[in-house]
Amino acid sequence: MSLSEATPWVEKYRPKKLTEVSHQNEVVSTLQNAVSTNRLPHLLLYGPPGTGKTSVALALCKTLWHPSQYSKRVLELNASDERGISVVREKIKHFASLAVSNAPNPNARKNFFGKQDVEMKEPDEEPEDEYPNPPFKVIILDEADTVTPDAQAALRRIIEAHSKITRFILICNYVTRIIEPLASRCAKFRFQSLPPQSMLNRLKFIGEAEGVQYANADEVLGEILDKAQGDMRRAVTTLQSAHMLSGKKIIQKDDIAEMAGLPPSNVCQELMNIFQDPKSNFGTMEKAVQNCLMEGYAAQYIMKDLLNRVMVLDDKILKELHKANIAIKIAEADKCLVDSADEGLQLLMVCSLILKCFKNN
CATH class of the missing domain: 1.20.272.10 (Zinc Finger, Delta Prime; domain 3)
Incomplete structure (x- = not known):
């Protein structure tokens, strides 16, 4: 089995650019404007699960920095695993306080005059100067609504102290569980549940790319959308599971409910x-x-x-x-x-x- 076959379709077809994000047009246009004007604030993305919050955060960071700089500039944390005050005081504070280095790239070769030339790239790799490369880092804190109130209070001070060199992107399902002093420091963006037609178009695209076969495409995809309830991640995972459990053969409508563990x-x-x-x-x-x-x-x-x-x-x-x-x-x-x-x-x-x-x- 190749690496491509083993990759979950949710990750394989995750939007890599802001323009590839479905339906959340107002959020995407606002963030694109913030990138172009270099005025990116701290962000609080909230809404139902599977509506593209994490995908937008990752696509935003990939828009800001070249792949060679991404791992140095972006820290991704899942707050459901790391939600204590010790993590905020140690891991997050340490990364947030590190200054961004503007030192020359050690991998770049020097020319005859001793000055640095642009680093040699592969033919399909974009040059770094085509990215904004802003002078700050980003910390993505997923499932921030599970962070304890004490840790949120500590995070409030860190955001304030290191805002010049670090931007925070908080992602949550329930904005009411974020303490008000923390929420007021961020620009809030509400993500709406994806409409059925938008999800249907995406599922058809993924199905065609993976060679999925249906007994009746409209019935099977309609059943998947009904079970997903606006959750794109659940819909894509259900489609992949049905495809694999059917032995990569024809998917029947009755297979969807049984595979999902739902009662007939x-x-x-x-x-x-x-x-x-x-x-x-x-x-x-x-x-x-x-x-x-x-x-x-x-x-x-x-x-x-x-x-x-x-x-x-x-x-x-x-x-x-x-x-x-x-x-x-x-x-x-x-x-x-x-x-x-x-x-x-x-x-x-x-x-x-x-x-x-x-x-x-």
Whole structure:
């Protein structure tokens, strides 16, 4: 297997330039203007996962510096792994405080007069003078919303002290988890979920480049987009997984849900039939829930599907008040699952309430 085949498609087809980023036109145009005028501020990029925040940050840095300078000028950190105050005080502060060297390139050859000539490049390598090469470094802090409040407070002072030689790019999903003094020091850019048509065009491009075959392209790609919910990274990963698990043969629509571990539609429909059956009782419902869990389906996905089905019911079948109570219970159960609660108990509690609402309706 070649290196190209082993590379995840998410990385292989990640935008390398700002102009290749899909849909986020306002963000891209603003950053391009900042690069051209040499007025790049500290940045705070936030929005749903898989919308291109990290890709924009990396593409911006690749636009600023020549590949030979990239590793010296850019520090990438994932805050979910390195989020303590010790990392901020040691690793980040040390890199931020280092001055940018303007020393001559030691790899450049000298001419007859002892002056430096431009370093010899490969024919396909762009010369360094075609890049802005600004006199500062960049620290990319991904998943900054997981950084502890104490570490964020320490980071605030570092940003202020070293702003002349270092720019910070903070990336997060929830901007409300960034302390206000830190957020106020950055230019904030909100990333929107990608529209289906934009994602579809990109998936078709990747599929053609990789030789993916579909039983029905519109159905398969439509199913992938439905499961991805605006997350481009998830959509590309799903497409690659389906391609590999199918033995690089034809991808069927039914393979997508099964591969993603999502429950088939008939599983939740069976539960809905039990809820609406006047003869059903708690024992019948409990047995159906146990069967779902024994099949290996995640309770979180089952509850999400049940919520979608309950909300579209007519008021004569289920009153609005009951729908509201069910939605609140599912939200509470979802929070408990995030906190490592038992899946079986949480799903049973939700299904018990739904059954009770139908009986009382």
